[in-house]
Amino acid sequence: DAGITQSPRHKVTETGTPVTLRCHQTENHRYMYWYRQDPGHGLRLIHYSYGVKDTDKGEVSDGYSVSRSKTEDFLLTLESATSSQTSVYFCAISEGTSGGGNEQFFGPGTRLTVL
Amino acid sequence: GEDVEQSLFLSVREGDSSVINCTYTDSSSTYLYWYKQEPGAGLQLLTYIFSNMDMKQDQRLTVLLNKKDKHLSLRIADTQTGDSAIYFCAPYSGAGSYQLTFGKGTKLSVIP
Numbered sequence: 001d002a003g004i005t006q007s008p009r010h011k012v013t014e015t016g017t018p019v020t021l022r023c024h025q026t027e028n029h030r031y032m033y034w035y036r037q038d039p040g041h042g043l044r045l046i047h048y049s050y051g052v053k054d055t056d057k058g059e060v061s062d063g064y065s066v067s068r069s070k071t072e073d074f075l076l077t078l079e080s081a082t083s084s085q086t087s088v089y090f091c092a093i094s095e096g097t098s099g100g101g102n103e104q105f106f107g108p109g110t111r112l113t114v115l
Numbered sequence: 116g117e118d119v120e121q122s123l124f125l126s127v128r129e130g131d132s133s134v135i136n137c138t139y140t141d142s143s144s145t146y147l148y149w150y151k152q153e154p155g156a157g158l159q160l161l162t163y164i165f166s167n168m169d170m171k172q173d174q175r176l177t178v179l180l181n182k183k184d185k186h187l188s189l190r191i192a193d194t195q196t197g198d199s200a201i202y203f204c205a206p207y208s209g210a211g212s213y214q215l216t217f218g219k220g221t222k223l224s225v226i227p
Contacts (some may be wrong), residue, residue: 031213042203042219043158050213058214090157094213101146101165102207104215106157 003027004107006091012113019078021110023091025071031094032074033104034058034066036087043090049074081114088112117141119218121204126224133191135221137204142185144206148215149178149189152201161189161202191223199225 003026013019023032034046035058045058047066055066063085065077078085091107118140127133139147145166150158164171164178164187171178177190187206191198201220 033214040219043217045214048213092158101163102209102213102215103148103160103163105160106150108157 004091004093004105006089006107006110008110009108010111012115013081014115015082016080019081019112019114021076021089021091021112023074023076023107025074025093027093027105028071029093029095029105030071031102031104032068033092033094034064034074034076035090035092036060036085037090037109038087046076046089081112083114086112086114117144117206117208117216119204119206119216121202121218121221123219124222124224126226127194128226129194129196131194133194133198133223133225135189135191135202135204135223137187137189137218139185139187139204139206139216141206141208141216142182143208144185145209146207147178147180147187148205148207149176150203150205150217152203152220154200158203194223194225196225196227199223 005024007022033048035043044060049055049068067075089110092104094104120138148163149161151161152158175192179188201222203220204218205215
């Protein structure tokens with residue numbers, strides 16, 4: 001299994017509080033991604049990174065920010081959590097287009113509940 | 116952008132074959148991935164097919180690609196209870212984009 005960890009694995013927080021989720025990889029992969037998974041929506045991309053300090057928005061980026069100061073860490077921040085951000089969050093990594101493909105490897109997920 | 120469609124549910128008896136279907140819209144998709152998600156876990160890369168192939172076999176898994184109709188299928192032979200999971204189709208077109216677009220997933224239930 002790819003060396004990807006996410007912390008925390010579970011979190012319950014209140015509306016309006018800031019929340020930071022961490023993704024850590026030991027594979028030295030260039031690309032990192034944050035997805036959210038909701039019933040009826042499948043996986044939707046929030047933000048991704050293509051290198052240290054290089055990030056871009058995904059499909060559902062409103063209300064989220066990210067930072068990547070080191071190759072191995074990708075942080076997802078909810079500045080002021082809302083109930084609509086209750087979800088399961090997955091981090092993924094990939095080497096990108098080496099060989100033409102983009103196989104992504106996923107972490108175990110963080111279940112976030114915003115009350 | 117890419118649209119990916121999958122049936123939401125599939126139920127099969129243990130020992131039978133399962134066929135999970137996927138349609139996509141981006142004809143420039145070069146790699147087409149299948150992922151498996153077991154309950155409470157992340158997604159696991161199962162297999163993939165390159166767009167210049169019609170079929171790829173990997174043990175009990177067979178991937179069929181109809182590029183003209185933009186239709187992808189995953190066949191699982193001799194389905195076992197351990198195959199119960201959600202299966203996601205994810206085409207990738209490259210061309211400067213590093214994003215995979217996932218279907219909503221097909222939940223496979225295996226009846227003992």
